Amino acid sequence: MSSKREGVLIPTIEHATVGDATRPGIFSCSPDAPAVKVAREMALHHVHCVFVMHPGQGTEAAYVWGIVSDLDLMRAVSGGEGTETAGSLAREPMVTVKPEMPLAEAAALMVNHQVTHLVVVDSETLRPSGVLSTGDVAEIFAWGEA
Numbered sequence: 001m002s003s004k005r006e007g008v009l010i011p012t013i014e015h016a017t018v019g020d021a022t023r024p025g026i027f028s029c030s031p032d033a034p035a036v037k038v039a040r041e042m043a044l045h046h047v048h049c050v051f052v053m054h055p056g057q058g059t060e061a062a063y064v065w066g067i068v069s070d071l072d073l074m075r076a077v078s079g080g081e082g083t084e085t086a087g088s089l090a091r092e093p094m095v096t097v098k099p100e101m102p103l104a105e106a107a108a109l110m111v112n113h114q115v116t117h118l119v120v121v122d123s124e125t126l127r128p129s130g131v132l133s134t135g136d137v138a139e140i141f142a143w144g145e146a
Contacts (some may be wrong), residue, residue, distance in 0.1 A: 012144040013137075018106050019099030021136040022120045026128050028053045031087030035076040038086050046107065048133060049117045052090040064119055064128050066090025067142065069113050071116070091115070098123045107137050 011020050027041050028051040041050050043114040052066040068089045076084040096119045097106050106118055 010140060010143040013104060013141045016103040016140045017099060018097050018101045018103055018118075018120055018132055021103055021140045022099060022130040023136060024130045026044060026064075026131055028064075029068075029086050030054075031085060031090070033086040035073065035082050035084040035086070035089060038089070039073055042070060042073065048135075049131060050086065050127065051119070051131075052086045064094060064120045067094055067117055067119070068114075069116055070089050094097060096121045096126075099129070103137060103140060106132060110137070 011017075027045055027047055027049075029038055029041060031052050031054065033052075038050050042048065048070040050068050051064045052068060054065045055062060066087070068086050069091065072089045072091060076089055095109050095113050095115055097109065098121060101122065110116065110118065116134045118132045119128050120132050121127060122129045
């Protein structure tokens with residue numbers, strides 16, 4: 001079952017998958033990026049997390065090492081020094097999910113791991129393809145037909 005909102009079909013929370021709620025693409029930085037640069041990325045792109053990437057071993061590929069969330073950034077701001085880097089602020093280990101996972105299961109993972117963002121990885125390559133936030137889950141819950 002699904003409902004319409006602004007001409008888009010929204011599946012119910014019981015029928016939705018991670019892929020239904022995921023925002024494609026990620027914003028990233030290196031581990032040595034200053035906290036202020038992370039803040040600028042968040043503000044510029046209106047996002048609540050930035051992925052911390054390490055270069056791949058001997059390839060052009062990169063992999064996600066951690067996530068700096070808006071709450072992590074608030075810890076840096078409240079600390080007063082402002083000398084933190086993305087690497088020192090990043091939360092790890094990260095929780096990854098695939099697009100075909102039921103959305104309710106992903107929500108349970110967020111609760112169990114006490115995180116507000118999950119890394120969505122491509123089912124075949126396992127490379128990051130997007131992010132799922134608590135806000136994305138709430139949108140499906142709010143607009144999907146009960």
